[in-house]
Amino acid sequence: MADNGEPAGDAIFKRFAIQSTPTTLVLGGDGAEVDWFVGYRPPPESFQAKLEKILKGEGTFKALQAAYAASPKDVASIFGLARKWEARDNTTKAQEKYREVIALDPEGKAGSYTDENSWVTASYTEFARLLLATANLWSPNPNPAPVKAFIAQYPKSRLVKVAYMKMSNHYVSGASKEEADKFFSEYTARFPDDPVAAAMWLARVIRDNGPAEKAVELADRLRELSAFVPDPRISQMIARAYDLSGDKDKTEAMYGMTFMQDRVDTLASNLAAYADYWAEKKENLESAAAMAETAARIKPGDPYFIRRVANVYCVAGQEAKALEVYGPDWLERSSPGLAAQDIRNYATFWLRQGKNLDSALAAAKRAVELEPRTYYHWTTLSDIYAKMGNKPEAIKAAERAVELADTKSKASMQKKLEALRGSAPVKK
Amino acid sequence: MKKAFAISFLLVLAATASAQNWFNGTLDQAVAKAKSENKLVLVDFYSGG
Numbered sequence: 001m002a003d004n005g006e007p008a009g010d011a012i013f014k015r016f017a018i019q020s021t022p023t024t025l026v027l028g029g030d031g032a033e034v035d036w037f038v039g040y041r042p043p044p045e046s047f048q049a050k051l052e053k054i055l056k057g058e059g060t061f062k063a064l065q066a067a068y069a070a071s072p073k074d075v076a077s078i079f080g081l082a083r084k085w086e087a088r089d090n091t092t093k094a095q096e097k098y099r100e101v102i103a104l105d106p107e108g109k110a111g112s113y114t115d116e117n118s119w120v121t122a123s124y125t126e127f128a129r130l131l132l133a134t135a136n137l138w139s140p141n142p143n144p145a146p147v148k149a150f151i152a153q154y155p156k157s158r159l160v161k162v163a164y165m166k167m168s169n170h171y172v173s174g175a176s177k178e179e180a181d182k183f184f185s186e187y188t189a190r191f192p193d194d195p196v197a198a199a200m201w202l203a204r205v206i207r208d209n210g211p212a213e214k215a216v217e218l219a220d221r222l223r224e225l226s227a228f229v230p231d232p233r234i235s236q237m238i239a240r241a242y243d244l245s246g247d248k249d250k251t252e253a254m255y256g257m258t259f260m261q262d263r264v265d266t267l268a269s270n271l272a273a274y275a276d277y278w279a280e281k282k283e284n285l286e287s288a289a290a291m292a293e294t295a296a297r298i299k300p301g302d303p304y305f306i307r308r309v310a311n312v313y314c315v316a317g318q319e320a321k322a323l324e325v326y327g328p329d330w331l332e333r334s335s336p337g338l339a340a341q342d343i344r345n346y347a348t349f350w351l352r353q354g355k356n357l358d359s360a361l362a363a364a365k366r367a368v369e370l371e372p373r374t375y376y377h378w379t380t381l382s383d384i385y386a387k388m389g390n391k392p393e394a395i396k397a398a399e400r401a402v403e404l405a406d407t408k409s410k411a412s413m414q415k416k417l418e419a420l421r422g423s424a425p426v427k428k
Numbered sequence: 429m430k431k432a433f434a435i436s437f438l439l440v441l442a443a444t445a446s447a448q449n450w451f452n453g454t455l456d457q458a459v460a461k462a463k464s465e466n467k468l469v470l471v472d473f474y475s476g477g
Contacts, residue, residue, distance in 0.1 A: 012455055013473060023473040029463030031456075055468070 019089035026054050028062070035060035038087050043287060075101055075110035079124040082131075091135060098128035118165075120158045130159050134166045142170045144183075161191060168200040172207065180204050195225040199234050206240050215241035223254070232263055264298055271295035272308040285316040296325075303342045306330065307349055314353050328359040340370035340377065347380050351387060360384050368397075375404035379413065386420065395420050 012018075016025060016033070024047075025036040035054045040047065057063050061084045067077040082097030101124050104110070108123030115127070133146035144167045151163050164187045171180045184201035191197045202218040205211070219241035226234050239255035242248075253259075275292035278284040289312040296305040310326035313319070331346055344367040350360035364381040371377055382397035398417040405413045451458045455471070462469045 012471070016471075016473075018473045021473050021475040025471040025473065027459060027462070027469040027471060029459065029466065029468070031459045034468060051470070 017088075017090060023088070024051075026051075026060075032062070034062045036084070036088060038089075073104055075105045075124050078104070079113060079128065082128065086131070095132060095135060098132050101125060101128040102132075115162070118162050120162055122157055122159050126154055126157055126159055129153070130163055130166075134163070137166060137170050142174055144170055144175075161194065164191065165196055165200075168197070172200055172204045177208060193225065195222060195231075195234060198222045198225060199237060202237050202241055206237065206244070210244055212241075212245040215244045216247075219254075230259075230263070232260075235259060268295040268299045268302075268305060272305055275308050275312050279312045279315040282315055285312060288312045289316065301334070301337070303334070303338065303345065307345065310349065314355075319353075319355060322353075323356060327356060328362075331359060331363060335366070340367045340374065343367045343370070344377055344380050347384060351380070351384050354387065357384060357388055361388065373404055375401045375406070375409065375413065378404065379416070382416075382420070391420065 018025070020038060022040050023036060023038045024040075026034040028034050037050055054060055059080070061081070064077045064080045064084065067074055068081060071077075078097050078100050082094045082101065085091075085094035085097065101110075105123075105125050108125035110124055112121050112123050113127050114121040130147070130150050133150040136143055137147070147163050147167050151160050154160065167183065168187065171183045175183065184197070184204065188194075188197045188201060198218050198221050202215060202222060205215045205218065219238040222234055222238055235255050239251045242250040242254060271291040272295045275288040275295070278288035289309065292305070292309040292312050296302070296309050299305045306326050310322040313322035313325070326346070326349070331343075335343070343363045347360040347363040347367065350356040350363075361381075361384045364377065364384050367377040368374075368381055378397045378401035382394045382401060385391075385394035385397060395417065398413070398420055402410065402413045402417050451461065451469075453461075455469075458469050461467075
């Protein structure tokens with residue numbers, strides 16, 4: 001492990017021209033590069049899946065090189081090789097391959113590629129031209145002219161939006177104020193509904209500390225564009241714009257306590273929905289449990305989220321863990337602060353699992369104690385007694401439920417009661 | 429990104445991706461061993477603290 005016996009670890013970085021870490025490089029028994037990938041993102045299973053793909057030789061550098069050697073005019077392989085080099089920050093080799101793509105297929109008829117960041121699909125040639133054009137935007141002397149030439153050449157390409165977005169970094173921090181004004185006017189006119197265009201312009205105005213009127217104009221526009229899917233990064237920029245104009249109330253309304261609490265609540269709901277989704281499919285349960293636990297952590301004391309965690313554990317067959325988080329101890333600990341409905345939810349949860357029924361029964365009793373005139377607490381109590389085989393008590397509770405039920409529910413309660421009365425005695 | 433030039437080698441079985449022991453030695457030794465056992469070498473380039 002590590003660089004034991006390899007004191008000059010940096011020599012290996014140099015040997016393979018590794019630009020960033022983490023990089024995972026796979027070599028063959030001949031010492032030649034088979035494939036690589038840069039960066040790491042959990043879960044570990046996706047890392048493993050990538051390695052397995054390499055073991056199978058699917059889409060590897062080696063496979064692409066072999067395809068290229070077999071047919072040197074295969075644009076897809078050449079483009080694939082360019083992407084591999086680009087992933088490894090080897091711009092020289094990537095550009096060499098992009099140029100080959102353009103030379104072989106100037107009209108862009110050989111096939112298309114979907115970018116995994118923007119999800120835009122365009123021909124290999126269009127991508128090659130854009131990637132060559134944007135290459136120097138991150139150099140010490142960035143020049144947006146080639147990107148503008150790309151836009152002029154492909155005015156209708158789906159990549160035009162990406163081209164503007166890539167240029168906008170330069171105009172936020174590099175170009176003069178006048179150049180930036182001109183660029184962003186053009187960008188927002190061309191893509192009036194694109195929050196990125198407005199946000200990048202606002203970033204520039206904030207950087208220049210004004211003008212405040214422009215900042216507020218862009219902020220108002222951004223508020224509208226991001227109303228349905230508020231993005232905290234954009235909201236902070238909007239708040240900064242209102243800061244420039246000194247409008248404290250608007251800053252507070254946009255980015256105050258309520259805003260962030262809403263985001264937290266939304267996140268918790270999204271995590272729980274994710275957990276429910278995978279629990280229903282009985283797949284990806286480890287991640288589902290982890291996310292449900294995260295939701296429960298960010299909404300402490302909220303029984304709904306703890307129940308989501310327990311649900312995933314039950315689906316995963318880890319009943320002990322479910323009981324640990326949402327079992328009798330939990331009920332006892334939380335009972336004083338719980339509403340009757342929360343206690344009933346606990347009872348119905350375990351009734352549905354068919355487990356932990358003694359505690360479920362105690363909870364159902366507590367719910368009817370707290371709200372004796374709510375018919376459905378009696379229904380739950382009746383259901384649990386029935387499940388436990390205590391028919392007389394089940395009937396008693398069901399009778400009470402019929403008595404209290406509203407007109408809409410009375411008939412179905414009555415039916416339930418009759419079924420209980422008519423059914424054969426349930427053995428304990 | 430900080431580079432501590434830490435590297436580890438792993439011989440990857442051609443058939444399964446089950447848990448493996450990291451190889452202790454130089455890169456060239458790892459490659460030679462991989463060749464003799466018909467395996468691949470995973471080189472992990474990472475930054476240390």
